Amino acid sequence: MPRRSYDQYCSVARALDTVGERWTLLIVRELLAGPRRYTDLHADLPGVSTDVLASRLKEMERDGLVTRRRLAPPGAAYVYELTPRGRELLGVLGALAEWGAPELRDPRPTDAVRAHWAAVPLMRHLAALPGVPAGVVEVRLDEGAFHIELGGGTPSYADGPAKRPDAVVALPPGAVRGITGALRDGGAEITGDGPLADALRGA
Known part of the structure; x- marks a missing residue:
């Protein structure tokens, strides 16, 4: 499925073309801790469906934010990890965290x-x-x-x-x-x- 674009010649719009989809930046947040298996990602992203998570990871691989590799035995599992380009999003997430901090009042009953x-x-x-x-x-x-x-x-x-x-x-x-x-x-x-x-x- 082709990715939607804002079709605006603007660096903000281009960035959002790549990372503006729901769950993408939260996947980056999880992968900043290092390589993760799909099942681990799914466990730490409550609310994401397996189809959406798989789709986002494929898009992030295509966009050069994430790579997928197989661990050496005895692990022999596949893991996802950020590329250097993906790790550059740490600054973006840090700024978002600072901006969003005033919204962290008492946790809602549904909050993980x-x-x-x-x-x-x-x-x-x-x-x-x-x-x-x-x-x-x-x-x-x-x-x-x-x-x-x-x-x-x-x-x-x-x-x-x-x-x-x-x-x-x-x-x-x-x-x-x-x-x-x-x-x-x-x-x-x-x-x-x-x-x-x-x-x-x-x-």
């Missing part, structure tokens, strides 16, 4: 929640802090844990605890709604002995 959905705004916040050294930050929320790797260019994140974090940030209940505010206002418990933990405590 995943801890790692807070990673994108937090990465943007940490990357903007002056003097924060490279390292791995583990973030613990009531909803679960994820970790962020800073330094070496673009920050990245992964779901779950870190093997050897340089700093651990434990946030109070409900902080997923305003995670950067909890860090700014002293609502986070920060542990660790190295320069990264010290920098976060002083931020």
